[in-house]
Amino acid sequence: MDDTKGLAIALEEAKISYDEGGIPIGAALVGADGTVLGRGHNMRTQLGNPILHGETSALQNAGRLLATSYKGATMYTTLSPCDMCTGACLLYGISRVVIGENKTFLGGDGYLKQRGVEVVVVDDEACRGLMEKFIEEKPDVWNEDIGVEERVYSKEGTKQPSA
Amino acid sequence: MDDTKGLAIALEEAKISYDEGGIPIGAALVGADGTVLGRGHNMRTQLGNPILHGETSALQNAGRLLATSYKGATMYTTLSPCDMCTGACLLYGISRVVIGENKTFLGGDGYLKQRGVEVVVVDDEACRGLMEKFIEEKPDVWNEDIGVEERVYSKEGTKQPSA
Numbered sequence: 506m507d508d509t510k511g512l513a514i515a516l517e518e519a520k521i522s523y524d525e526g527g528i529p530i531g532a533a534l535v536g537a538d539g540t541v542l543g544r545g546h547n548m549r550t551q552l553g554n555p556i557l558h559g560e561t562s563a564l565q566n567a568g569r570l571l572a573t574s575y576k577g578a579t580m581y582t583t584l585s586p587c588d589m590c591t592g593a594c595l596l597y598g599i600s601r602v603v604i605g606e607n608k609t610f611l612g613g614d615g616y617l618k619q620r621g622v623e624v625v626v627v628d629d630e631a632c633r634g635l636m637e638k639f640i641e642e643k644p645d646v647w648n649e650d651i652g653v654e655e656r657v658y659s660k661e662g663t664k665q666p667s668a
Numbered sequence: 669m670d671d672t673k674g675l676a677i678a679l680e681e682a683k684i685s686y687d688e689g690g691i692p693i694g695a696a697l698v699g700a701d702g703t704v705l706g707r708g709h710n711m712r713t714q715l716g717n718p719i720l721h722g723e724t725s726a727l728q729n730a731g732r733l734l735a736t737s738y739k740g741a742t743m744y745t746t747l748s749p750c751d752m753c754t755g756a757c758l759l760y761g762i763s764r765v766v767i768g769e770n771k772t773f774l775g776g777d778g779y780l781k782q783r784g785v786e787v788v789v790v791d792d793e794a795c796r797g798l799m800e801k802f803i804e805e806k807p808d809v810w811n812e813d814i815g816v817e818e819r820v821y822s823k824e825g826t827k828q829p830s831a
Contacts, residue, residue, distance in 0.1 A: 553732045556756065561719045569716050572817045592755025592776070593719065597815040613755070652760040654735045 506539040508603050511581035512627060514544055515605065518559065519583045519635055522546035528650055529635045530584045532559035534567050534599070537577025543567025549650050558650075559583065560590035564597070575599050583632040585612040587651060595620055605632030609640060610651065669702040671766050674744035675790060677707055678768065681722065682746045682798055685709035691813055692798045693747045695722035697730050697762070700740025706730025712813050721813075722746065723753035727760070738762050746795040748775040750814060758783055768795030772803060773814065 511533055518531025528547040536542050545562025548554050557565070559582050575597040580586075583605035586594065591613025594602055601623040607614055608628070617624050640647045648655065674696055681694025691710040699705050708725025711717050720728070722745050738760040743749075746768035749757065754776025757765055764786040770777055771791070780787050803810045811818065 549732060554728055555730070555732055555760075556719065556724045556728045561752075565717055565719045567718070569712060569718055569812065571812060572815050575815065588755035588758040589724075589752060590755070592751035592753070592758075595751040595755075597718070649732065649734060652735045652738065 506535050506541075506579070508579075508581070508625065508627070511535050511579060512583070512603060512605055512629060512632075514541065515559065515581040515583045516629070516632055516635075518544055518546040518563075519632070522548075522551070523635060523639065525551050527551045528646060529639050530559040530582070532563040532580060532582040532590075534560075534563045535579050535581065536574060537600075542570065542574065542578065547650070550646060555650075556589065558587060558590050560586055561593055564593055570597075572598060579603055581605075583629075584636060585610050585614055585626075586617070587612045591616055594622065601625065603627065605629040606636070608633055609636040669698045669704075669742070671742075671744070671788065671790070674698050674742060675746070675766060675768055675792060675795075677704065678722065678744040678746045679792070679795055679798075681707055681709040681726075682795065685711075685714070686798060686802065688714050690714045691809060692802050693722040693745070695726040695743060695745040695753075697723075697726045698742050698744065699737060700763075705733065705737065705741065710813070713809060718813075719752065721750060721753050723749055724756055727756055733760075735761060742766055744768075746792075747799060748773050748777055748789075749780070750775045754780055757785065764788065766790065768792040769799070771796055772799040 514533040515531045519529040523529035527550040531546040533544040534542045543563045543566040548557035579601040585607035603625045677696040678694045682692040686692035690713040694709040696707040697705045706726040706729040711720035742764040748770035
């Protein structure tokens, strides 16, 4: 699948989440043959669930798969993956991670590369604009989602304090 | 909470999972004040869910928490955490991870330490025995859970191929 199309699905999921009053991060897991294996979005607000980020939701919705299904697969995500989602991609040996933007949050981009995963950062304006809007509107929910105590966001971008 | 007591809760969860026909890995998240914030077990088999490992289940069952709740908290887990669960502990800034055993599987013990988390490996015989029994009985389900294609387990212990 073309990366533009894959990221468009992830962004569509992010928008669904925003419209539900949730954190606008979406993801899509696409197999080596171009099949969408799973897609999903952050569900912290909607379900009160702290482990359902965009990427983990896509993995959950893909259901049980054999290791071979993840081989050559790409995880499309609107935002740089946090440590948990980075680890989820590593656990299942996902080959590529295409990231909408990593300006509002910088997660495991470097660690993924270090572990042999191909990482592409698109720097997509729509992904970034949606996150900036959400963080402006609900900074506390965002801080909760990335496990930080205070607002660390700035227009110049933010980093996970522990990174 | 005493580490022996915390690990006993995790092991209780692992046994519940085994009795349900699932992968016998359990975990408990205990706050700085000794309160059990959440407990849970692997649910791959029971729910067909690839992101519900012991630790992520405990986090899910703990629900939405502020960053302050994870501060000083300990994650008790019967088995060395995989990359996803390692990342989940890092995301929320969990201070300590107490691991029942890391002989049947070695996950992110080293990476957790590198990132400043206190790691205690108990080398508990009951935790190890339960895993060895399960891997012997259902090697394919186990391989699926750690994202590997072939059986890599041996009595001398195994490693995540990507680690």
